[in-house]
Amino acid sequence: MKLWIIGACGIVSTTAMVGGKNIEKGLIEKTGLVTELPYFEGIEKYAPLKFDFGGHDIRPIKNAYEAALEHWELNRHYERSLLNNVKEDLEKVKICKGTALNCGSGIEELGKIETLESENLTLSEIVERIEKDIKKFADDETVVINVASTEPLPKKCKYHETLDDFEKMIENDEKECATASMLYAYASIKLGIPYANFTPSVGSSIPALKELAIEKKVPHAGNDGKTGETLVKTTLAPMFLYRNLKIVGWMSYNILGDLDGKVLSHKDNKESKVVSKDKVLEKVLGYSPYSITEIQFFPSLVDNKTAFDFIHFQGFLGTKMKFYFIWDGIDAIVAAPLIIDIARFLLFAKKKNLYGVVKELGFFFKSPMETNIVNTHEQFEILKKWFKDLV
Numbered sequence: 480m481k482l483w484i485i486g487a488c489g490i491v492s493t494t495a496m497v498g499g500k501n502i503e504k505g506l507i508e509k510t511g512l513v514t515e516l517p518y519f520e521g522i523e524k525y526a527p528l529k530f531d532f533g534g535h536d537i538r539p540i541k542n543a544y545e546a547a548l549e550h551w552e553l554n555r556h557y558e559r560s561l562l563n564n565v566k567e568d569l570e571k572v573k574i575c576k577g578t579a580l581n582c583g584s585g586i587e588e589l590g591k592i593e594t595l596e597s598e599n600l601t602l603s604e605i606v607e608r609i610e611k612d613i614k615k616f617a618d619d620e621t622v623v624i625n626v627a628s629t630e631p632l633p634k635k636c637k638y639h640e641t642l643d644d645f646e647k648m649i650e651n652d653e654k655e656c657a658t659a660s661m662l663y664a665y666a667s668i669k670l671g672i673p674y675a676n677f678t679p680s681v682g683s684s685i686p687a688l689k690e691l692a693i694e695k696k697v698p699h700a701g702n703d704g705k706t707g708e709t710l711v712k713t714t715l716a717p718m719f720l721y722r723n724l725k726i727v728g729w730m731s732y733n734i735l736g737d738l739d740g741k742v743l744s745h746k747d748n749k750e751s752k753v754v755s756k757d758k759v760l761e762k763v764l765g766y767s768p769y770s771i772t773e774i775q776f777f778p779s780l781v782d783n784k785t786a787f788d789f790i791h792f793q794g795f796l797g798t799k800m801k802f803y804f805i806w807d808g809i810d811a812i813v814a815a816p817l818i819i820d821i822a823r824f825l826l827f828a829k830k831k832n833l834y835g836v837v838k839e840l841g842f843f844f845k846s847p848m849e850t851n852i853v854n855t856h857e858q859f860e861i862l863k864k865w866f867k868d869l870v
């Protein structure tokens with residue numbers, strides 16, 4: 480299968496490429512891949528573990544190998560030999576210049592960037608270029624996935640409501656109403672290519688693009704990969720619910736370094752992430768305990784994201800008790816296999832003629848589209864049933 484990755488030079492993307500290619504060559508185990516669990520036996524027929532990668536980025540990096548090496552040198556997050564095994568494959572990955580339209584002040588942290596809008600292109604020309612790049616790479620077995628830096632919440636605009644309006648926005652070159660993630664999503668879906676959004680950016684979640692997906696009969700999924708603290712939160716909170724213990728307060732304090740951490744240290748970019756992380760408790764519990772969700776940049780940790788959580792809960796006779804946990808994960812290592820899983824499930828969905836939002840993939844996301852189910856246990860059962868019924 481082919482994966483076109485938005486944010487191709489990032490650490491999640493390049494770690495997925497290194498893992499995907501090593502798996503394809505039979506050089507590593509498939510630990511971490513949900514699709515390789517026995518419940519999903521048969522997926523190989525629809526989405527084999529053979530990969531071609533390509534993508535858009537806005538940093539002028541020579542190739543995906545150089546990008547992977549840069550991340551590896553800072554993080555050493557897997558054995559160096561695994562990168563050597565796939566050096567030539569990564570050097571061949573096609574990376575095209577993308578757009579960073581309304582991506583917020585956070586992207587200033589990326590260093591030198593080169594974008595389509597800096598060529599003075601109109602919105603239609605930007606979309607045309609994105610489409611052309613993807614089309615050149617894509618075949619019937621292609622999925623587009625967004626793992627670019629998190630954008631701020633988009634400006635509210637009338638153009639997001641219907642497909643007609645969205646296309647008018649492009650035609651009228653109303654740049655202040657479009658964000659990069661919308662344009663990538665629009666281009667992929669318009670080309671009939673399944674699209675996933677692993678970031679909290681808006682992507683395909685506006686009504687106009689949902690309409691496009693129905694019209695073009697394309698499956699899509701998102702938003703924001705559930706990989707660390709929120710995964711634990713939405714797995715653990717149900718325990719309190721099942722035992723009728725009342726959570727009175729939950730504090731989540733996240734620290735992380737690396738590029739993602741730098742971008743999220745900007746207030747406007749961080750807002751999308753905090754909203755995405757903060758909403759889950761109410762959805763699991765059915766009420767809103769007092770909550771604090773913080774994300775802070777901590778440079779020396781690089782990609783080693785640490786989350787400290789404090790839960791205050793009330794039991795029998797009104798007695799209050801406390802629960803603490805610390806999540807100490809390597810962000811790219813927990814995210815990368817999910818990129819492959821989501822892409823495989825979306826290709827499976829396409830081959831089963833499904834289209835629109837694939838709610839059953841909510842298991843992978845912090846803010847799953849068109850469902851309020853964020854309880855991990857429930858989500859996993861839904862995913863298993865969905866696959867079993869279709870396969």
Ligand SMILES: NC(=O)c1ccc[n+]([C@@H]2O[C@H](COP(=O)([O-])OP(=O)(O)OC[C@H]3O[C@@H](n4cnc5c(N)ncnc54)[C@H](O)[C@@H]3O)[C@@H](O)[C@H]2O)c1
Nearest residue numbers: 486488489490491536577627628629678704738739810814
């Ligand atoms: N566990 C996780 O790592 C995890 C979980 C959920 C969501 N995410 C999200 O995934 C995304 C990627 O995380 P990362 O750690 O790989 O970050 P990263 O900073 O290493 O990579 C992001 C890449 O996107 C590129 N980019 C930025 N804006 C772009 C644009 N408009 N078009 C094309 N490319 C663009 C950057 O140049 C960079 O190469 C972030 O939005 C992050 O919040 C990550």
